[in-house]
Amino acid sequence: MNQLVYDFIKQNQDYILTEWMDIMKESADERLIKVVSDRMFTQTSSEFIDMIITNVDSKNKEFSLKLSDFAEKVVQLGWPLTFVNEGLHKFTLIVINGMVDKGLVTPDNQVNLVNHLDKWATPINNEIVNIYTQTWERTVSMQRIALQELSAPLIPVLEGITVMPLIGTIDTERAKQIMENLLTGVVKHRSEVVLIDITGVPVVDTMVAHHIIQAAEAVRLVGAKCILCGIRPEIAQTIVNLGINLNEVITKNTLKKGIEVALELTSRKIVEVEG
CATH class of the missing domain: 1.10.490.10 (Globins)
Incomplete structure (x- = not known):
């Protein structure tokens, strides 16, 4: 300089x-x-x-x-x-x-x-x-x-039962992450039942529904049962209008009801204990 x-x-x-x-x-x-x-x-x-x-x-x-x-x-x-x-x-x-x-x-x-x-x-x-x-x-x-x-966590809640809460929009890239986390987590946690909660997914269109069904089918193929929770009336109507077959998937409108079914599938149940 x-x-x-x-x-x-x-x-x-x-x-x-x-x-x-x-x-x-x-x-x-x-x-x-x-x-x-x-x-x-x-x-x-x-x-x-x-x-x-x-x-x-x-x-x-x-x-x-x-x-x-x-x-x-x-x-x-x-x-x-x-x-x-x-x-x-x-x-x-x-x-x-x-x-x-x-x-x-x-x-x-x-x-x-x-x-x-x-x-x-x-x-x-x-x-x-x-x-x-x-x-x-x-x-x-x-x-x-x-x-x-963080977008697709698989959370073990009880022995043999895991939950995947989904929040926000699901695109193709995120759907791949969901699938990968599901399959890896099912094996890692030795899950017998997996609950996919879509309460926080604002829109379920053809693509989103297709990805969710694929994920549920993948879970079933690795030996676990899948419960789809958070089915709101508008989502149910969309799935029916799209002609999507959910015969192989258990559906519930809330996560609470989904967990109750998961407990039954793993030979457990919630019992009220009197004081």
């Missing part, structure tokens, strides 16, 4: 940080300011400026590591990429304007300094976009995996 610019940045780090935070707070999305506390905004802003200044010396090997850590942090905080890119642009403007105010920029060196700062900032900007994108994709991927694991 140009020695004049390098010296100005090093000597005026606190001034640059204060100016940068004031400018970025004015241009920040209102939702960002509400989510991030003043203390966190100040701390993260300081890390951002420190990270940029670390790269004032282009040979500094710490930059990539700091950049990766910073990208992961701002993704978790919800900072938009546009905000981070704008921050780098504002940084260069603050440096130029600060040097102008101190009389360090002259007609002879003005073009050279601006070009130099632009050439210095461009690769940093590209690296920020690259790291930020990779971090975001990795975060989204991890969240997707976590949601998949």
Whole structure:
């Protein structure tokens, strides 16, 4: 980096940080300011400026590591990429304007300094976009995996009896997860009866009904009985209108009634004990 610019940045780090935070707070999305506390905004802003200044010396090997850590942090905080890119642009403007105010920029060196700062900032900007994108994709991927694991849990409630509560929309990808969890869980928990509760599924169309019947059939093929719970009147009407055959599946309108049947199938029952 140009020695004049390098010296100005090093000597005026606190001034640059204060100016940068004031400018970025004015241009920040209102939702960002509400989510991030003043203390966190100040701390993260300081890390951002420190990270940029670390790269004032282009040979500094710490930059990539700091950049990766910073990208992961701002993704978790919800900072938009546009905000981070704008921050780098504002940084260069603050440096130029600060040097102008101190009389360090002259007609002879003005073009050279601006070009130099632009050439210095461009690769940093590209690296920020690259790291930020990779971090975001990795975060989204991890969240997707976590949601998949939570979207179709198989819960053992009693010996030989397991329940799979389904909530939300069922698409093809989720249906595959349901099938996989069912078959794996039936074997793992040595289930004799599996209750699939669709009380929380808002819409049961042809595709959803087909997936549910497939899941029930798969359970039966591995040696367990399947009870379909949460059959609301509108769902019953839909299944009838679609002409779906549920002869091999026990159906109940509530999970409570389903569990009562499951107990009977495993030679147990609920008995009231007198005090």
